[in-house]
Amino acid sequence: MSDTSLIASEALPRGFKFAAVKAGVKPSGKPDFAVAVAQRIASAAAMFTANRVQAAPVTIGRRHLERSSGLLRAVAVNAGNANCATGAAGLRAAERVCAAAAETFGCEGHEVFPSSTGIIGVPLPEEKLVKALPEVKRRLAATPEAFSQFAQAILTTDNRAKIAHATMEAGGKQVRVAGVCKGAGMIHPQLVSPSAPGASGSGPGLHATMLVFLFTDAAVHPTALDRYLRETVEVSFNRISIDGDTSTNDTVLLLASGESGADIWADDAEFARALKEVCTSLAKQIVADGEGVTHVVELQIEGAASDADALKVAKAIAHSPLVKTAWAGCDPNWGRLMAATGYSGAAVDPEKIAIWFGDLQICVDGGRSPAYDEHAAHQYLQQLEYSIRVALGVGEGRCRFWTSDLTAEYVRINGEYST
Amino acid sequence: MSDTSLIASEALPRGFKFAAVKAGVKPSGKPDFAVAVAQRIASAAAMFTANRVQAAPVTIGRRHLERSSGLLRAVAVNAGNANCATGAAGLRAAERVCAAAAETFGCEGHEVFPSSTGIIGVPLPEEKLVKALPEVKRRLAATPEAFSQFAQAILTTDNRAKIAHATMEAGGKQVRVAGVCKGAGMIHPQLVSPSAPGASGSGPGLHATMLVFLFTDAAVHPTALDRYLRETVEVSFNRISIDGDTSTNDTVLLLASGESGADIWADDAEFARALKEVCTSLAKQIVADGEGVTHVVELQIEGAASDADALKVAKAIAHSPLVKTAWAGCDPNWGRLMAATGYSGAAVDPEKIAIWFGDLQICVDGGRSPAYDEHAAHQYLQQLEYSIRVALGVGEGRCRFWTSDLTAEYVRINGEYST
Numbered sequence: 154m155s156d157t158s159l160i161a162s163e164a165l166p167r168g169f170k171f172a173a174v175k176a177g178v179k180p181s182g183k184p185d186f187a188v189a190v191a192q193r194i195a196s197a198a199a200m201f202t203a204n205r206v207q208a209a210p211v212t213i214g215r216r217h218l219e220r221s222s223g224l225l226r227a228v229a230v231n232a233g234n235a236n237c238a239t240g241a242a243g244l245r246a247a248e249r250v251c252a253a254a255a256e257t258f259g260c261e262g263h264e265v266f267p268s269s270t271g272i273i274g275v276p277l278p279e280e281k282l283v284k285a286l287p288e289v290k291r292r293l294a295a296t297p298e299a300f301s302q303f304a305q306a307i308l309t310t311d312n313r314a315k316i317a318h319a320t321m322e323a324g325g326k327q328v329r330v331a332g333v334c335k336g337a338g339m340i341h342p343q344l345v346s347p348s349a350p351g352a353s354g355s356g357p358g359l360h361a362t363m364l365v366f367l368f369t370d371a372a373v374h375p376t377a378l379d380r381y382l383r384e385t386v387e388v389s390f391n392r393i394s395i396d397g398d399t400s401t402n403d404t405v406l407l408l409a410s411g412e413s414g415a416d417i418w419a420d421d422a423e424f425a426r427a428l429k430e431v432c433t434s435l436a437k438q439i440v441a442d443g444e445g446v447t448h449v450v451e452l453q454i455e456g457a458a459s460d461a462d463a464l465k466v467a468k469a470i471a472h473s474p475l476v477k478t479a480w481a482g483c484d485p486n487w488g489r490l491m492a493a494t495g496y497s498g499a500a501v502d503p504e505k506i507a508i509w510f511g512d513l514q515i516c517v518d519g520g521r522s523p524a525y526d527e528h529a530a531h532q533y534l535q536q537l538e539y540s541i542r543v544a545l546g547v548g549e550g551r552c553r554f555w556t557s558d559l560t561a562e563y564v565r566i567n568g569e570y571s572t
Numbered sequence: 573m574s575d576t577s578l579i580a581s582e583a584l585p586r587g588f589k590f591a592a593v594k595a596g597v598k599p600s601g602k603p604d605f606a607v608a609v610a611q612r613i614a615s616a617a618a619m620f621t622a623n624r625v626q627a628a629p630v631t632i633g634r635r636h637l638e639r640s641s642g643l644l645r646a647v648a649v650n651a652g653n654a655n656c657a658t659g660a661a662g663l664r665a666a667e668r669v670c671a672a673a674a675e676t677f678g679c680e681g682h683e684v685f686p687s688s689t690g691i692i693g694v695p696l697p698e699e700k701l702v703k704a705l706p707e708v709k710r711r712l713a714a715t716p717e718a719f720s721q722f723a724q725a726i727l728t729t730d731n732r733a734k735i736a737h738a739t740m741e742a743g744g745k746q747v748r749v750a751g752v753c754k755g756a757g758m759i760h761p762q763l764v765s766p767s768a769p770g771a772s773g774s775g776p777g778l779h780a781t782m783l784v785f786l787f788t789d790a791a792v793h794p795t796a797l798d799r800y801l802r803e804t805v806e807v808s809f810n811r812i813s814i815d816g817d818t819s820t821n822d823t824v825l826l827l828a829s830g831e832s833g834a835d836i837w838a839d840d841a842e843f844a845r846a847l848k849e850v851c852t853s854l855a856k857q858i859v860a861d862g863e864g865v866t867h868v869v870e871l872q873i874e875g876a877a878s879d880a881d882a883l884k885v886a887k888a889i890a891h892s893p894l895v896k897t898a899w900a901g902c903d904p905n906w907g908r909l910m911a912a913t914g915y916s917g918a919a920v921d922p923e924k925i926a927i928w929f930g931d932l933q934i935c936v937d938g939g940r941s942p943a944y945d946e947h948a949a950h951q952y953l954q955q956l957e958y959s960i961r962v963a964l965g966v967g968e969g970r971c972r973f974w975t976s977d978l979t980a981e982y983v984r985i986n987g988e989y990s991t
Contacts, residue, residue, distance in 0.1 A: 206910050206911060206914030206920065206938070207914070238938065240938075274940045396893040397892070398892050398894045398908070398911060398915075399911070399915040401907075401910070473816070473817050474817060474893070474978070475757070475815060478982070479986065482986075482987035482989040484989040488656065488820075489817070491625050492758070492819060493817065495623040495625030496622070496623045496818040504659075519625070519657065519659075520658070520693070559893070561980035561983045561987075563983075564980045567893070567894055567897035567901075568897040568901035570902055
């Protein structure tokens with residue numbers, strides 16, 4: 154696994170070509186249109202935001218996956234315009250980009266998966282994307298450079314491209330998994346399967362959204378692929394939060410080309426591990442690149458009445474402005490952790506709560522630990538990345554969750570009125 | 573009704589004396605011990621934080637109310653120390669202050685209601701409070717000045733004292749209602765009756781908490797008083813949020829002396845109105861004095877499937893860092909309102925959502941209103957106080973909710989490591 158922005162050639166999943174071009178959607182003039190094309194039809198699985206207000210490409214992507222029975226040839230992603238709050242025209246625009254891409258790459262419109270991120274309430278300049286398709290086609294390449302350019306073109310407020318990869322062996326064959334993602338704010342993904350309930354429709358998205366595109370050259374049936382994706386997303390992207398705001402555009406797409414020749418059936422622990430490695434790395438990279446973030450915190454909740462209760466505690470802590478601002482100031486204010494735990498809704502016996510910062514015990518039996526050393530605690534919190542463990546002492550439920558501090562810089566980024 | 577810090581003599585509920593002294597708990601040396609004594613036994617009702625981690629005075633206050641069957645003689649409030657994360661010693665300390673106060677004022681220990689706010693994890697210097705009781709007794713007075721000093725002494729990070737009052741007539745007699753409160757951060761009260769489920773126990777509280785003390789000279793049976801309080805708190809203190817953090821110490825206490833000679837039975841609309849007027853004023857004053865707050869926003873949610881759904885939408889909006897930072901920048905970013913509405917958990921049809929800033933329609937049918945004028949919207953949001961209305965168009969559910977923006981100053985106040 155690696156987080157560098159250029160992966161080794163042998164790590165790139167076979168059977169895909171990538172390209173990114175400047176279509177003229179981003180006002181900055183930077184690359185803003187990224188396309189991946191599978192040489193042959195690929196198995197696909199996706200998860201979408203649980204937000205009941207959803208952008209046009211989410212609606213169309215869900216529709217195409219259903220119509221194609223989980224078999225896709227291409228994904229077309231633009232940054233700079235979220236195609237949101239654009240009504241029926243937005244849906245048509247997303248469809249037209251897919252149709253034009255299908256013509257360009259020789260497939261059906263519903264075998265193209267659209268994705269958008271950027272400003273809202275502005276009609277998608279579909280003609281710019283359509284016009285850029287011939288250049289996309291010319292540039293398509295199965296190279297780490299093209300893959301890296303794909304990763305770069307989908308960014309909005311991110312500071313850096315996010316790439317991860319992993320490999321495994323199956324039946325003597327090398328299987329590759331690699332992924333890219335974007336997202337720096339409005340990050341509290343709550344992804345559900347396309348079949349899960351949730352009103353579809355168009356509505357405003359926002360500047361920041363989480364988009365994740367995963368590729369593997371394993372041969373996996375769409376049904377199995379969907380299950381692998383759901384299980385992995387649940388413990389990676391659904392376990393991060395920067396600001397607790399769930400976007401209207403969040404999307405995770407996984408394509409499997411089969412080009413490795415390795416058949417992966419259900420319950421392959423090695424494939425699950427490789428996919429989880431990639432997704433966990435990408436999820437953490439999102440938090441680390443979060444808007445204004447100066448500390449990345451791994452929360453380890455244990456001893457809860459259930460895993461669901463552990464997640465409630467993690468989310469209450471991760472969404473508490475008082476906890477997050479204390480982290481920004483490296484302030485070992487464990488009382489705020491206790492308070493958030495108390496109002497999380499989880500079953501709690503205050504006198505059984507224990508808290509550690511890394512190996513430093515801070516709180517025991519709901520009170521300050523005799524071993525508490527404020528100076529050491531303060532120093533520990535000065536690290537860029539650290540872990541906080543909360544043990545509830547009432548059961549076996551547990552979870553891991555990654556989140557960030559809340560800084561004045563976050564307020565500046567999101568409070569500046571720039572129009 | 574008035575929000576000034578000194579009320580007219582005729583507005584002060586009869587039958588109570590007030591005092592505040594410097595007991596030496598606040599490091600600043602400011603007044604930090606406030607006491608109110610009823611001349612005769614008074615009816616009492618209280619509501620406490622729903623946080624499952626609760627400070628010692630919350631536990632003792634609940635216990636005393638139960639033991640006295642809702643009849644109290646005094647309330648003793650200290651600021652500067654929250655008596656939290658202080659374990660069994662904290663409970664004993666709260667009891668000892670009550671016992672000493674009872675001896676001083678001539679009543680039973682369980683007829684004294686304790687309350688604390690301030691730093692946590694530090695033993696309550698009970699001896700300082702006990703030692704100050706004779707001076708408290710000397711200073712007790714049924715005057716607006718003494719009432720105002722009470723209001724001042726309970727403050728912590730607040731910038732100003734918060735007082736409100738109202739009057740009504742019953743059976744030809746004048747009835748007075750007046751209240752004071754404190755709170756500027758960790759404000760998302762979720763108050764429940766003492767009888768509601770919730771583990772009691774001691775745990776760390778924090779520097780900021782909401783404490784509310786209400787007084788009336790109406791004669792009301794404790795049972796009726798409890799019902800008036802619950803109904804009023806539900807639409808006032810339980811309808812505000814500054815940062816979404818629910819404190820471990822939140823307390824609202826209502827005392828009725830009966831001194832006006834006016835009997836108030838259940839379902840007295842006038843008494844309910846007067847109490848609501850006072851509580852709504854105090855609740856709004858808390859938001860306006862919130863840490864770093866530069867804008868107070870009244871949310872009006874309507875057309876929801878139920879009142880509970882309307883409240884979900886209000887809370888999602890009020891707790892969204894992206895919405896709150898946009899308000900700080902006077903940015904009419906209605907897409908963030910749409911997104912928060914979408915993930916609130918309320919039943920939503922995105923294409924039926926309409927949004928107004930005051931009288932300015934911003935969004936209609938889930939998209940930008942043809943009448944949208946960005947400059948006007950930006951100007952509207954520059955006001956110190958304004959209202960935002962979100963109509964869901966799916967039912968008759970509605971609510972009002974008051975909240976604030978999130979500024980860099982809030983981050984500074986809560987992120988500074990000062991120990």
